[in-house]
Amino acid sequence: MSAIAKVVVATLVSVFLLAGCAAPGTPPGAMAIRQATIEQITPVQLQSSHHSGIGAVVGGAVGLGVGSLIGGGTGRDVAMILGTVGGAVAGNEVQKRYDQPVAGQQVIVRTASGVLVSVSQPVNPNLRVGQRVYIEGNGEGARVIPQ
Template identity: 45%
Template sequence: MQLPPRTEVAMLRALISLSLALLLAACETPPTAGNPAGEAVVRFGQITSIEAVTIEANQRLGLGAVAGAVVGGLLGNQIGGGTGRDIATVAGAVAGGFAGQQVQNRYAGQPGQRITLQMDTGEMVSITQPADANLRVGDRVRIDGAGEEARVRR
């Protein structure tokens, strides 16, 4: 069944809007104490050591790269026709994926800290995060979040 041209355009616009929303969601800053949104894991402990590090890029292909590739591909598909459209679609997908990955790795190359903590549960935890000059060895702190999103706060 052939759809009327206006229906195809409307569907394409809806798909682009959804893709842009996904890309923006991938760029969102994780919730923090000053920006509460939803449920978060909170743990408590004491800092046993702080080591200065440079934050490395996250080399895994993440949601930022995927969403960027989708949006770039859709936008590239709007250019030209035939082989030119195919080339623009591929170029848009590659450029969008690269841009999305860069946004996802926004802390790469910045000064950071590898903080080792003795948790109240007795376990030892190490968290690497952007540098926070207010943290000192011996401080009793809270850890917001878990995994790559974990952050040490006073």
Template identity: 55%
Template sequence: MKNIASWLTITLVSLVLCACAAVDAGSGGAGEMEIRSGKIEQITMTQMQTNHDSGVGAILGGLAGVGIGSLIGSGTGRDVAMVAGALAGAAGGNYAEKKKYDQPQQAQQIIVRTKSGVLVSVTQPVNAALSKGQSVYIEGTGNEARVVPQS
């Protein structure tokens, strides 16, 4: 009985620790970043899917499920209820988090002609300070790329 509770505790602590992300140059931390410059050729309104898979909903739901499961029965039945509660709570918490926070958000697809003549397309959240013909910087590459006005 205590062995199951110990393993459950270790598993939950492991999940919490694994949810912490390492910061590197590609995720906004210290490091080098490529910056290109150019002029905006076109701005098109669109939507982009958010990605809030932080796991917080699953962790909180799992903890709530363990708490509720611990109120049921005694002995082995209680342990089973705690595990079942943790699983059901984690699934429910993850579903609730996705339902609430994974909604498409307004975005803009910006096409920039760099000084070398290359066209670059970046989709990012709406930035009202950007307009067609404006001189801009393109910071980063890939999914991390952002268009920002030159000051």
């Protein structure tokens, strides 16, 4: 057997051996779904999902655009600056209306393996203590839904 053939065979054997050692799990991008039973439901306040500062940025951009339509020369430059600042302030004030906390619930469930899991999510009136549920997703994206 030639040296190249020996290297190829050794590489293939190594690949198959290492592939057998790979840990099974949820592939990236796949959603994990687990079964559980609700132990406790507690009302909580959830932070708004709006990104802070977006209102000021959008308002400033709109103000800049409007300011650029006014006048010419130095007057136009001043109008653009005032439009940007005024738009940013106005956009920030508008966003504050949407940054109020929303009603939610902390759901504590026990999985089939006995592990307790806590999930905070918007209120789902279809959930009750003792109910069999699914836990969809993981981390901050996890949600408890009825079976």
